[in-house]
Amino acid sequence: MADNTKDTKEDIKAPKPAANLQIKTPKGTRDWHGPDMLLREQLFQTVSDVFKRHGGTPLDTPVFELREILAGKYGEDSKLIYDLQDQGGELCSLRYDLTVPFARWLAMTSTQQVKRYHIAKVYRRDQPAIARGRMREFHQCDFDIAGVYDPMIPDAEILRIIVEVFDALKLGITIKLNHRKILDGLFAVAGVPAEKIRTISSAVDKLDKMPWADVKKEMVEEKGLPEEVADKIGVYVQNAGNITDIINYIKADADLPTNDDIKAGIHDMELLAAYLEALEVTDKVSFDLSLARGLDYYTGLIFEVINKPEPVADGDKKKKSKKDDPASQVGSIAAGGRYDNLVGMYGKKQIPCVGISFGIDRIFTILKARGENDIKKREVDVFVMAFGGGKDFDGLLVERMKIARQLWNAGIRAEYMAKAKPKLQAQFKAAEGTPLGVILGEEELKAGQVRLKKLDQGQGQKDEGNLVPIENLAEEVQKLLL
């Protein structure tokens, strides 16, 4: 019967896998480990340090939401939402971004003012483009300021946060700015019928990817806009420069200054210009009348960050070709804007918001291409080894454990080889990359001592390390780690 038992157990424990089973992660997803994971952790740390510096508090929401919460928020892109199967009970979908869950949270709590940040994964059934950092499961990293404040003060702080984040990452950026009211007013003045404003806006949004002639063709031939209206838009939206210059350009126009939306937008931009000056952000921004942003819910300032040298000064003209440079392939690396009506869509209360979303995976791709994950971060401080020879040598396993325990108690990161009788050579190999070694020998242990040795100088050296009394070991290790 013992044999029977054994057979049954083996059957339970190790069933044959399906012959066609692919061992992989789902399409558009990946695992994170090793240098990539360490670089990602470092990136999260840098970004959240900046967020905290501005009084940000973390929020975490469930990975899925009621399907109705997401409905009607993403326009055409709704087809990219991952739905959970109906297994009885509520219908849910994976979150598509972090903004709608934030708005849902604001609508259901008593919060009136908050600076919240959220670093988490979001899900889109898009075509993956891994080299460019575009995945189906990817990270967003959002900072939003919600609440009623005086105009443009939170907006200016959001732009300041963008500058601090990319300064900390040593990435040159330009922040393209525009204002939804100015853009909408400009389309109205040019003669775009009200019902075509959104579709013309999304054509204009393509100006960073295709030349004006093609955009115009789309407007006239596909979207039925009269050619003279398209030409008028063409004149307007090809203007970009510093905020004051573009404000002056608009004010000098014969028609634009009479439009109410444009008046309101110009007032905002004038306030913003003064605040950005105080916050030392001015040099990084470009007021770009072609910036449109896809999402419907923006109501005021909109912005998009691209990774490139500041527009002001650029001495170094010898650049790698665009093809080799991942920065030129990833598109915008952060984007956001003001959305004053989204929370109100849930019918509970109205809270104006402005926020920024960092494309962490794209930023990761740039940092990685720059070689920043080559630095192997050491994982332990001390490797505890046994030295001894002869057939009687018992490997000192229990003694190595005791020494490691003493180091752990002092908060020191320590390891030993999980082998009862390891060879010295094997232990040195396992210790590679660890700065310190503690070497145990039977004679020294009898005298209450161990050898403490710096390993990063190379094991080839004949340095045997220093004899240290066991009771002082943790202290001596800490001195060397400083």
Added chain:
Amino acid sequence: MADNTKDTKEDIKAPKPAANLQIKTPKGTRDWHGPDMLLREQLFQTVSDVFKRHGGTPLDTPVFELREILAGKYGEDSKLIYDLQDQGGELCSLRYDLTVPFARWLAMTSTQQVKRYHIAKVYRRDQPAIARGRMREFHQCDFDIAGVYDPMIPDAEILRIIVEVFDALKLGITIKLNHRKILDGLFAVAGVPAEKIRTISSAVDKLDKMPWADVKKEMVEEKGLPEEVADKIGVYVQNAGNITDIINYIKADADLPTNDDIKAGIHDMELLAAYLEALEVTDKVSFDLSLARGLDYYTGLIFEVINKPEPVADGDKKKKSKKDDPASQVGSIAAGGRYDNLVGMYGKKQIPCVGISFGIDRIFTILKARGENDIKKREVDVFVMAFGGGKDFDGLLVERMKIARQLWNAGIRAEYMAKAKPKLQAQFKAAEGTPLGVILGEEELKAGQVRLKKLDQGQGQKDEGNLVPIENLAEEVQKLLL
């Protein structure tokens, strides 16, 4: 036409929400913010510090896996898995735990040895019990050692990690231990037919929730076990105590020591006893022959951690009633074991593993009940305020921004009120909880100075703070923050 435009835009921006739309998170899920979120972050930090001290490296996997990867791993509990809807392409499910994704990762990479940790959410369509910290979306926090090593060395380190984690959290624990081979051998010796071993094992697993009489009834009446076999099991599994005592009990038995599984298990437990002694874990463990653990994939040592005073010494007998104490309601707060065949189930390679999973949400519930999230962590260091009176006072907004910018540049967490002309009283209210205030006045600014004031002494005090030259402000603030 301008009016038309306006109407259309309003329609786009603020559609009426469905009348029956519930603004909430899905059943069994929650948001995290404020004191709860800070306590959770602190908990994650404590746990990952211990993991790193033992050479652990982080792994992150996608929130969903190919459905076939999860298939056949969870026995009856498979019905609790969340499936994604079939929207074309691969069939996927949300992860049910972090162990199977780890095994999948091991199977598809070249990794032979690793200590990995993973703190992330997992998903089970279970009946939520929020008061006990049981949710449908909840955290797991796993540390596993994978690879071929000498017997029981990694197992002992896992138990040591458990002790370090709960020491750091100041939670008294008992670790219940058992060995699958000993348990299976014991059932075989008692006369349980091979095909009934798993079902009898799961009946025994209930001994911590129901009395022996009820467990016996289930075995005999529901599962058809002869009464004398059940009685024999009853004698065996009611034994628990320190490792050496239970080893001696088994060795002294007439039948048990002849079983090959038991022999192998005893050999493991003897090694473990020596290692736990060296690692100072002995006092926290109880070798409990009734511990069975539900999951099929365990092959060796199994363990479960309960939150209660150590079995050794307990002077304080005056405890709150069990009903009031969340610790008594949450069940096990960590559990794990050795699973040598799981990676091999993917047919690529065989890698033995041992690991522990911490029930972070249950631990959170206990810490919260202990009042640990009452401490309001301050979110900023400095609040920048303007002081002035009269109708001409302009609120010094741009000046407040400049001072904050200077503090941010020095890495100091600073805020100002987002109002152009704020009242002093309102600024003091907004600054509540912030340790330092910088107060700007027109006269002082002309002299290149600001006032730096400790706020936590109460604003009622007539202390006006110290005049500080603006160029030294960051430095002076840093001194006061130390």
